[in-house]
Amino acid sequence: MIELEKYQSGHYEKAYGYKYFVPTPINEEWVWRTSAINKLLEKAAVKLGELNSFARLVPNIDLFIQLHVTKEAVVSSRIEGTQTNMDEAILPMEEVKPERRNDWQEVSNYVQALNEAILELKKLPISSRLLRQTHNTLLQSVRGEHKLPGEYRTSQNWIGGNSLADAVFIPPSHTLVNDLMGDLEKFLNNDEINVPALVRIAIAHYQFETVHPFLDGNGRIGRLLITLFLVSEGILDKPLLYLSAWFEKNKGLYYDNLSQVRTKSDMLQWIKYFLAGVEQTAAQAVNTLSNVLELKAKIEQEITAEFGRRSNSALILLNSLLENPYTTIEKASKTCGLSYKAANDLVAAMQQKNYLVEITGQSRNRIFIFEQYLNAFKAD
Template sequence: MSIQLEKYKAGHWQPATGYKYFMPAKINDQWQWNDAQLNTLLEKASIRLGELNSYARLVPNIDLFISLHVTKEAVVSSRIEGTQTNIAEAMLPEEEITPKRRNDWKEVNNYTNALNEAIKGLEKLPLSSRLLKQAHQRLLSGVRGEHKLPGEFRSSQNWIGGSGPADAIFVPPAHPHVDALIGDLENFLHNDQINVPSLIRIAIAHYQFETIHPFLDGNGRIGRLLITLFLVDQAILHQPLLYLSTYFEKNKSHYYDNLTRVREKNDMLHWLKYFLIGVERTAQEAVDTLSKIIKLKQDLENNIHQHWGKRTQSALKLLLRLFVQPIVTVKDVQGICQLSKKSAGELTESFQKSGTLVEQTGQSRNRIYYFVPYLDLFKG
């Protein structure tokens, strides 16, 4: 038995009391197709991922740059769900966030922590329901959705859009089916008895996860996290540097329409092409960003070596930290460089005059400085 992509049936609508829910077909099987364009898109996406891996190996101190990629993913993936926090704001301490923005800030920081912990968790756990549940628990801790079974699959019906399942845009499978469907998805991801390319595998799995909608809240963010976790788990990515949320967010309706098209028209082929184009473009953008980061770092280091005299070592130490912690106060600079308050203030002022740091508060006290040239590279 195998699934012929062009003849794929996504599932069927199952009657319930007062509404119908969608029961997806299981996916753990050999997939085959005849469409030559899909092979071409798969090849292009794979080549771009290989380039990203190769480029990342050449970057000194690659760990310095991963944290901002993760923060950007947390911001964008959360923004798809309606939060308003930007990347600079996400990196501020909580006490600097206005009360009306604090809930959004917490959601984004929860996602950052969930993502980081899940990636680290892959060192001890396989990509599994257990790992996703742990990430989900962290995601909903102390924020909107904290009462919607954090860390547990749902035990009731959920729906997307509308006031209830009767007038919803989409109704996922009833909760008694969730464990079996997720088990099938998990088996598909790890099934070494079938020959399904990894990028095709995770594209199908992401669609299936969003269709199952196993949690009461947070499904979109966990489903997008699943993509990166799988690529890292399979050693397709050696560093967590590829996130598709920006691609999905550029035209959210297109993303949702493509998922819906699978369910309504059985058109998995169209979804796979959309997904592979996203991988290719996103990998290229990641390479471009890394290239710009390397150039920025080299240019700033060269300038410091040439013009900063006796403060060179302190300036280089601060610059290195700014690539990890791109928002600082004078007190931070004191600790980073082991300087007096006066010397730290003077060093910060010099960074400000050179355009490396930009003060954003406009205050005379408790001033906060942003490493704007670096942060700007992640705005796109």
Template sequence: MIQLEKYNSGKTEKHPTGYSYFMPSKINTQWLWEDQNINSLLEKAAIKLGELNSYSKLVPNIDLFIQLHVTKEAVVSSRIEGTKTQMDEALLDEDEISPERKDDWKEVKNYIDALNQAIIELDTLPISSRLIKKTHGILLNSVRGEHKQPGEFRSSQNWIGGNTLMDAVFIPPNQDYVNALMGDLENFIHNEDIKVPALIKIGIAHYQFETIHPFLDGNGRIGRLLITLFLVDQKILSKPLLYLSAFFETNKSLYYDNLTFVRSKHDMTQWLKYFLVGISQTAESAIQTLSSIIDLKLRLEEQLFITFGKRSNKANILLQHLFKQPIVHVNQVKIITKTSFKAANDLVTEFVKAGILIEKTGHSRNRMFVFEEYINLF
């Protein structure tokens, strides 16, 4: 049993070669606390998540919009790690990305694929080292971290900040302890004999994952993704609509400071307060986004019905596609609406006149049209 206020996060151990690494305490046990502020924040976060989950069930064709949420998460979570891809770039095909931006674009695409595949895998696999490794393998496939053991826990020492082990800001546990620590983390997530509220459990689990740092690369992205997977796996959310990366990125130093203070000052209480505030604020933001999407969808469907008359059926097919893929070429519209190139071009022209699409390239050929009002909601 761990009393939160008396929690000992671990200790520094010296390696025979001279450097020192942090060895975290195991977490698979009952947790108790006296700080009532945690209970208040926990209640508020749970209520907001309940609202978000209810709201998502009211949105028609919710899966149309989830891909934009996933794309935003991929962009923001990857940006924390230093990639420069923007939201509109992430929605483009690879052949439309300039060569110097392709590596960043590929990292974001991998994140989208990893998250989507992990959600599918949850139907048959519990949150486990196996699932985490599979997801990591997709994340690092054919990108800059491809030589850093994709899909495998590290077999060498890593560190955070600095150029070597001797000037590192933080050195996670030695590789020999990774499997045991990850086993403890996995057992904690699934331990039904302890009565730890789910949001406290994933808050502690996220801290512990980042402290173990089980991979040579991609730990931040996998650790943040783990939060969403847990909420879906526990049926707290029926759809993957909550991502904390934007909250963490708003004040990156605060995120890292709160993690660091758990290790250096044993202050898990402050980390959990910060984490629960993040859940509440992010859920509220997601609710507002969904509300704005519903309003936009209803307004435009009504506009199409009035403006397009007999062609409103084809116009509506295009509109629904834009909610899933908000950047299109005329050739794509031709395929989507099963019409001639001329009819598709006329339809796109009408969408531009109506202010729904904006032409972004300025070319006479291979023009690209963007559903900007929708992208801006994210």
């Protein structure tokens, strides 16, 4: 049993010319006397419950999930230095400027990795196998493609600094990774301990980032782990909660709180910070979904009232834009089964109503985005 207030985060071991940190295994019963945790836990659980209920009531929730996932991919990748924004992330690769395609690919891989992992959860529990599979997808054809995609590291890594000599933090030796990750996996799936799911994933996220089991992509996989766990536990039916925006809002605070656990064994503060993040992020997700539903209803009403013969095609195009908020005349023509000229007229009518905004400034090969919808996701 680990008493939160007496928790010892680990110890250092010597290697040749440096010391690495070995975290304490976490697969134990955790208990605490600090009642503030219970209050934060309750608030976070209530907001998560609201988000889940809200999502169940939203018709076609899957339409909106894709943009939630895209936003998460953009923000989580931005924490790692990737520059793609939401407007670019929704476009197909051929529409992205060549010099921006590598960053676009990283975000695209993240979306694919998350979507595949959610499907895999139907067959696999949260496990090393699932995390390695997800990591493999994440690193395909991008910067980290030579850093053992889909495999735990077989050499020492470090965080911050240019080398082991000036590193800010040195995770455990690669020889310990399999055992530590096995312990983390058991902790997440252990039915014999009474640790609330949100406290469990807070501790597991800290442990994952401390073990740093991969040579690259640890931050993104560690953040994905949070969403995957909530879905696997049935706390969320759909992947609608992402903490990357909370962590990114004050990156320094995120890293400081993780660091305080390692240096001062202050797991208490980390869990408080994490639970506050869950509460605020779930509330923002409900807010975003409410705004999006209002926007959809308002535009559908306007189209029905003002678009006459075109209203049916306009509603079909609107539905397609809710799933992926960009179009071209060719795409609109295919989506709605219209001739090029009729599609051009329809897009022009939707542009006039400010539903669509042209983003290339060209007279040919024009790209239109559903800006109001994108802005609803950017707002939080």
